[in-house]
Amino acid sequence: MNAVTSSATVSREPAPEPAGPRNEPGPHRGGPARASRRRRARTGWLFASPALLTIGAVTVFPVLFSVLLSFADVRLEYGGFSFRSLTGDHYAAVLSSPEWRQALAFTFGFTVVTVVLELVLGTAAALVLDRLGAARGWVLAVLLLPWALINVVAAQLWGYLFNGTYGGLTWFFEQLLGHQPDILGQPASAMGAMVVVDVWKTTPFVAIVVLAGLMLIPDDVYEAAEIDGAGAWTTFWKVTLPQLRPIMAIAVLFRILQAFGIFDLPFVLTQGGPGTATQSLAILGYKTLFQNLEIGRGAAVATSTAVIVIGCCLLFLRLFKAQADEGGRG
Amino acid sequence: MSRRAPASGIRRYLNVVNLGGLAIVVLSTLPLYWMLASSFKGPGEISAAPPTLAPTSPTLGNYAEAFVRNGIGRYLLNSVLVASVSTAVVLGLSFFAGYALARTPLRGRGPLMTVLLMLSVFPPIALVVPLFLLERQVGLLNSYAGLIVPYVALNLPFAIWIMRNYLVGIPHELEEAATVDGAGPLRIVLTVIAPLARPGLFTAGIFTFTATWAEFLLALTFNSEDGHRTVPVGIALFTSQYTVPYGTLFAGAVAATLPIGVLVLIFRRSIVSGMTSGAVKG
Numbered sequence: 001m002n003a004v005t006s007s008a009t010v011s012r013e014p015a016p017e018p019a020g021p022r023n024e025p026g027p028h029r030g031g032p033a034r035a036s037r038r039r040r041a042r043t044g045w046l047f048a049s050p051a052l053l054t055i056g057a058v059t060v061f062p063v064l065f066s067v068l069l070s071f072a073d074v075r076l077e078y079g080g081f082s083f084r085s086l087t088g089d090h091y092a093a094v095l096s097s098p099e100w101r102q103a104l105a106f107t108f109g110f111t112v113v114t115v116v117l118e119l120v121l122g123t124a125a126a127l128v129l130d131r132l133g134a135a136r137g138w139v140l141a142v143l144l145l146p147w148a149l150i151n152v153v154a155a156q157l158w159g160y161l162f163n164g165t166y167g168g169l170t171w172f173f174e175q176l177l178g179h180q181p182d183i184l185g186q187p188a189s190a191m192g193a194m195v196v197v198d199v200w201k202t203t204p205f206v207a208i209v210v211l212a213g214l215m216l217i218p219d220d221v222y223e224a225a226e227i228d229g230a231g232a233w234t235t236f237w238k239v240t241l242p243q244l245r246p247i248m249a250i251a252v253l254f255r256i257l258q259a260f261g262i263f264d265l266p267f268v269l270t271q272g273g274p275g276t277a278t279q280s281l282a283i284l285g286y287k288t289l290f291q292n293l294e295i296g297r298g299a300a301v302a303t304s305t306a307v308i309v310i311g312c313c314l315l316f317l318r319l320f321k322a323q324a325d326e327g328g329r330g
Numbered sequence: 331m332s333r334r335a336p337a338s339g340i341r342r343y344l345n346v347v348n349l350g351g352l353a354i355v356v357l358s359t360l361p362l363y364w365m366l367a368s369s370f371k372g373p374g375e376i377s378a379a380p381p382t383l384a385p386t387s388p389t390l391g392n393y394a395e396a397f398v399r400n401g402i403g404r405y406l407l408n409s410v411l412v413a414s415v416s417t418a419v420v421l422g423l424s425f426f427a428g429y430a431l432a433r434t435p436l437r438g439r440g441p442l443m444t445v446l447l448m449l450s451v452f453p454p455i456a457l458v459v460p461l462f463l464l465e466r467q468v469g470l471l472n473s474y475a476g477l478i479v480p481y482v483a484l485n486l487p488f489a490i491w492i493m494r495n496y497l498v499g500i501p502h503e504l505e506e507a508a509t510v511d512g513a514g515p516l517r518i519v520l521t522v523i524a525p526l527a528r529p530g531l532f533t534a535g536i537f538t539f540t541a542t543w544a545e546f547l548l549a550l551t552f553n554s555e556d557g558h559r560t561v562p563v564g565i566a567l568f569t570s571q572y573t574v575p576y577g578t579l580f581a582g583a584v585a586a587t588l589p590i591g592v593l594v595l596i597f598r599r600s601i602v603s604g605m606t607s608g609a610v611k612g
Contacts, residue, residue, distance in 0.1 A: 043515045044434025051427035058483030062460035128350035148594040150544040152562040153583045166377040212606035261453030282455040306456040
């Protein structure tokens with residue numbers, strides 16, 4: 001999903017409301033007013049319930065069901081499925097398998113490398129866009145194209161460019177290196193290729209979010225830095241970057257969640273190969289489920305992936321908050 | 331840039347910012363150009379080394395092949411249907427839910443918004459297994475509804491976020507005036523709020539549409555049958571059906587990218603505001 005949202009995730013107030021009285025028409029105390037308030041709350045639930053029930057039935061309930069499946073001995077039967085005993089075997093088997101460890105290591109490394117690269121390049125692009133003037137609107141529009149491209153199309157397109165015999169990039173590197181590289185056939189370069197495609201496709205998102213942050217920084221902050229005699233470099237590190245931190249944190253959080261669940265790109269570009277070099281956790285889960293038809297075990301892979309990524313995000317938020325508090329005091 | 335006497339001609343435009351801007355444009359569009367150019371190349375030229383920059387004898391053969399022989403038209407139709415219906419349902423539901431969260435005294439709004447936000451980026455692989463089993467049980471696999479139902483649920487949280495953040499900013503006076511006139515809540519929402527909410531609806535709509543248009547994992551696992559495949563699945567499985575017919579594949583890819591590219595360019599302001607929704611307000 002392509003999403004970034006309010007700083008609410010980072011700040012402590014989850015959903016800032018406009019100050020009290022403005023929110024509610026009429027007085028707040030007394031019998032009739034309270035009745036009206038209750039009536040409005042009922043209207044609210046009535047309006048919200050179709051959406052909330054849908055979300056509950058189609059996402060929250062299945063997730064809980066999946067947790068149950070990961071502890072169960074599930075069999076597929078004609079037109080249905082059946083449960084047997086509860087067991088922790090799936091997790092024991094998954095966590096101890098070299099396949100899972102390799103997929104975890106790959107997914108983790110891929111996430112760290114792409115998120116860092118996208119943050120650095122996205123910030124650089126945002127700084128450029130911020131100073132572009134008249135052309136900004138058009139450059140922004142162009143940036144949205146890779147972002148909006150279907151993942152699968154992007155993967156096929158880059159697969160063609162990396163093709164071992166007639167790919168444009170293969171030819172380019174052949175001129176540089178003097179021999180024809182097998183980019184997708186070697187583990188290291190295949191991983192590199194996947195990073196390149198992800199960075200190409202997702203840096204625009206980071207750039208646009210960071211640009212929004214840049215435009216929020218008041219001019220007088222820069223003026224003060226100029227009066228203090230700070231150069232461009234110092235200004236960036238001491239003034240711009242600290243102001244961008246909250247918005248960068250949101251962008252990073254969303255990127256971590258997306259990168260950790262990566263599926264489309266390896267499925268099309270490398271099929272997880274060569275061997276299992278680029279097999280992400282989602283690909284491993286998919287193969288366990290739909291190629292080996294091991295439902296319980298696949299559910300265990302999927303559930304552990306979700307748990308790990310949520311853990312990473314909570315840890316990141318904690319570190320971010322701790323550091324922000326420290327910075328605030330200094 | 332230091333304040334020197336303005337250089338003449340081209341030198342005036344040679345600075346870090348303009349070069350950076352140029353680099354952004356070239357890097358973003360070059361691969362896309364490559365795809366477009368390749369879709370017009372003949373079978374020999376597409377696998378030529380060194381590659382040609384532009385098709386030497388442009389042909390529409392790939393497009394004919396993609397539409398007539400490979401049924402990309404069917405996949406496009408399936409995608410348009412699934413994405414449009416999902417988007418319409420998401421907009422209807424998220425509009426009312428967003429209104430409720432923005433304007434009525436619901437208890438637990440705060441935690442609810444946080445949960446919605448977390449759900450909007452939850453790794454989809456965790457949902458595939460249980461949904462697959464449930465859809466298999468009720469016979470929804472290989473049907474339009476089998477994709478529309480999960481797409482609606484998966485895109486609702488973020489759409490509600492956008493709608494709520496948008497509706498919070500609409501002045502209360504209009505609503506109060508309508509209340510005084512004796513209009514009920516449903517009429518107020520439909521006649522007073524809905525017309526004002528259009529920019530928010532555009533933003534939520536374009537995000538839902540692009541997300542459902544590109545969704546791959548669920549479409550691959552739930553609708554594997556050829557007649558119900560969506561565009562991403564069709565394009566991903568091109569390679570395994572034939573011997574990587576890149577020309578045909580790119581013709582299909584261009585056909586799949588054009589509608590979304592046009593939408594994105596038209597609604598670019600809505601997209602940027604959606605990406606930064608709340609980040610700017612908060």
